[in-house]
Each structure stands twice: as C-alpha cells, then as structure tokens.
Amino acid sequence: MRRRNQDAVLQTLKVESKSELLAFLLEQKVRKSRNAVKSLLANKVVRVNEKAVTQFNEELKAGDIVTIHKLSANSNANKLKGLTILYEDPDLIVVDKEAKLLSISTDTEKRQTAYSILSEYLKSHDRNARVFVLHRLDRDTSGLMVFAKDQEVQERMQKFWDYTIRKRSYIAIIEGNLEPADGTITSWLWEDKNFVMHSSPVDNGGQKAVTHYKTIKANEWLSMLQLDLETGRKNQIRVQMQQIGHPIVGDKKYGSEINPIKRMALHANELVFIHPGTKERMEFKSPIPKKMQELMK
Template identity: 50%
Template sequence: MAKKKISNYRKDAKSLILEVKESEELLAFLLKAMSNRSRNSVKSILARGQVTVDDHIETQYNYKLRPGQTVTILKNKAAIKQNVLIGMNILYEDEDIIVINKEAGLLSIATDKEKKQTALHQLMEYVKRENPENRVFVVHRLDKDTSGVMMFAKSEQVKRKLQDNWKEVVKERTYAALVEGRVTKQKGYITSWLRETKTHMMYSSQTPNDGLHAKTRYKLIQGNEDFSLLEVELETGRKNQIRVHMQDLGHPVVGDKKYGSKKHQAIGRLGLHAKILAFKHPTTNKTMSFKADVPASFFSKSK
C-alpha cells in the first residue's frame, strides 16, 4: 500500500498504518499508538504476529525502529475472525492448489514452540470455512525468515503428484538475495554436495556424492561496497541451499547469523525472497508463473 503524506497515520477496514518519525523500540512505539490499550494487550497483538514493520512480521518488543519505516497493525481479534490471513496473501487458488506470498517472520508449518501462527494452519482454517472436510497439504517450504511465493496442495493426491515429480513440475525457482559485500562477478555457478550436522547446520562438501548435490546460479543486479543484490536461480532445492552457497561465495545473506552474516540488523530480517515460482499445473498441465515483488529494502541497501 502506498504511503499518503497527509499525516503520520491512516486506517483501512482492517489495519492501522503508521509512519515512524523517530528512533525507538517497537513496544514503546505501539504503546503510544494504541494508548487506549493495556500494556499486556499490546504485547499480545505483537506476539500474535499482527504487527508488520515494512515488509516483515515483527514480534520482538525491543526491535529498533528507524525514521521512515512503516508499521502496520492488524486491528484486533475481530479482524482475524473476518477471514484476515496474517503475514501472507493469496496470489492464486483453484480446486487443486493455493499459491501465497508469505512475509518474512511467518512459519510455513508448525514447530514445537508454535502451532497456530503458521501459513499451513491459517490456510487450513481458511479452506474449512467453505467445507469442514477441506484440507491443505504442504508441497515445499520456505524458511521462517524468507519471504515470497509458496504453493500448497488441496488434496493428498495432488501433493504426491507435485512432490513425486518436483524436478519435472517446477520450471523456475528464482530468488532475490541481499548479500554482504561487493560481488564482483556479474554471474556465477556454485555446485557442491550438502551435508547436515547433528545441530542441523548445513555445509558444503566438494567430495563427489558426499551428500546431496546442490546447484545454484546467480547474477548481479546491483551493488555497492557494503551490499549486493543478486538474482539466484535454483537448479536443485536443498535445505538452506542458497544460504550455504552464499557463505561459500564469501558473501553471506544479510541477517543470516547462522551462516556467517556480520550485519544482522541491516534490514531487520533475512535478505532472502522467493521472487518467482513457475510450474506445470498438476491437473491441467498448463505452465503457470507467480511473482512476488522484491522488498524495497533490498534495493535501497544495495544502491
């Protein structure tokens, strides 16, 4: 949504949208913005994932806001009951599939700590409104802190068909990656065998067949001394593939502390976005392509 310059806030049917005027912590900002609510009430709104800063869900009370950022607050529980999907929007839906644009900060599926605030759970609730027998199934995943295009199946049969033929079905998976430092090569190709440690860290091996073969192509979009914006295309879809390969390149993804990032707070999120997903429809065989716009912060940091 475009920002209006009339005042420092505006409302729509479901959200309160505010512009940050000075540096301060998110909770303090929200307490002032929602002065009619108790501290616990505001904390609950944060914890439920109802607050977005620029292009990502933020749940940390002490997140440092900067002037010029936009804070969007999904109004209340009533808004959620009005079929609002938190942290995502539906790009396409038919009898077989649902394609969404997921925000950074939203889990794809449940974890031990979080069961309900996930893309899968919300979509399950969404399809059940039409028919309690309806279901949604995970086809592939995006990391919690990665935003962008993601697809779900609406039946076990479609899920299996997509997963069993994933290499043939998927025609393009393109990401935008904001990485640290100046990437000097205009384009490149990275290949390795990925392995996983007992602590769930992925790492590259150059020994043939020592792990899962991973292939990544990249090209430079723009960059400066501190940051580079890359377009990254996956030839294989391994766990944390882009993150490990960018570390191997010597240019870790911004905000990716797990894989070597030194600039954790540069954009307040992980610098990885699933930009394009193109695939053959499981029933019609028609090739479909979906795009989610690259976050503005990726461009502004790498100018």
C-alpha cells in the same frame, strides 16, 4: 472470513449458446490469459444470473447473463495474517508469505504458520477442506509458496517435482561483491547433528546442489543477486553463500554479522510450474520487499 466488495460491474455478457463457463470466458477474452481468467473465478468476481460461481465447468445455457465484478482496492480480499493469496483453484493455492512466518509448525510454534493459517481459511468455507505442504520457506525468507488442496495432488507433484517445477528464483542481498558477477555455484551439502547445513566445493558424498546467480546491482559493501535453483536442497542458497564468503545479509546462522533491516534479505520472487491437473504452465512473481530495495539505495 474475508470480505469482498463486488458491487461494481466491469463487464456484462449474454450467453448465446450452451457452453461451460471457463470456455465462455476465454472465448469472450475477458482477460489476456487462462490463468487470469481462473483467478477471476477463484476470487468469486464472476456471477451467472447474479449468483457468484467459482466452478470452471459450470454449465451455461442460452440467455444466461454473466457479469464480471470488481474487487474493492481496499477490501484486502486475498489478505490473511502473514500471507496473501495470489491464486486458488480446486487443486492448488499459491501464496506470498511474509518474513517472520513459519511455513509449518515446529516444537515451539504450532499455530501461527502458513500451513495453519491456510487450513483455517479453507475450513471457514468448507469444514472438510484440507491443505497439504509441497515445499517450505525458512521463517525469515519471504515470497512465493504453493500448497496442494488434495493429498493425491500433493503426492503427484512431489513424485514428479523435477518435472513439475520449472523455475524457482530468489532475490538475495549478500555481503560484498562476487567475482565473477554472474556464474554458477556447485557444491555438496550435508547436515550435522545440530541441524546446521554445511557445503563442500568437492564431492564428499553429500547432496549435490547447483545455484545459478546473476548480480542485479551492487555498491561498495553489498550486492543484490538473482538466484535460480537447479536443485532444491535445505538451506541451499544460505549455506552456499556462506561457503564462498558472501553470506546473506541478516543470516546470523550462516555467517552474517550485520542485520540492518531486522530480517534475512532473501525473497522467493518467481515460481513457475506445470499444473498437475490442467498441465498448464503457471507463472507467478512477487515484488522485492521495500526493505530489501532500500538496502541498495
């Protein structure tokens, strides 16, 4: 169970007329964006008459007192083993996953996965709660993931994935330098019987994969890239980097022969999507891990 310290009151607001909680908080401009206000509710730092409230549509009446409390900086309120919760509402939960943690279970690892950790976390608050996978990150890839908390939400998002997901960006450190420094890689991917992906620069009947890249910084041996996915194929970035002769640092499976930071240098740093319920544009960013930054010093 996560511990929270909410004793410090940041704001005290008096309700003058009947309203719903979310509308009231937006009207009072307690935060700059709708998403930020929702995060306050998700983190249980909003109280109505001294009672913590998370429901957006909580009915307020004239005379109610709404207080906004502060989370202790060292409370690790959103920290779970291997991941950090960035956002949560009744439909979705967005997390920042650490490297070395599987997204979902495999034949050899059943328990310690992002899925199982989130499932345990949700059940600690509601034994009937469930979590549903929307997409995956490789074990050695860190960064942003979104899960559904309802099967209908999962099905809706997956059915309209190309519309729902507006941006998926990664940071990678690759071996060598790209020429040109910025550009687009288009290839066709297929998987062999050993579950290894292959990439062809010409259409061979495989799945078309498109990745836009931009060099952020480079030295004599390595380059840091921002990669924006136009398509989301299995191991897309990894196999395309191998194909063009610049594998991702630490990616032994796809051609790298060096591993100075004991992990693959790939991080999902930006995720933008349309909320399936509210239709709002949701934007999340995750900082580049220190070990990856230190590689480029």
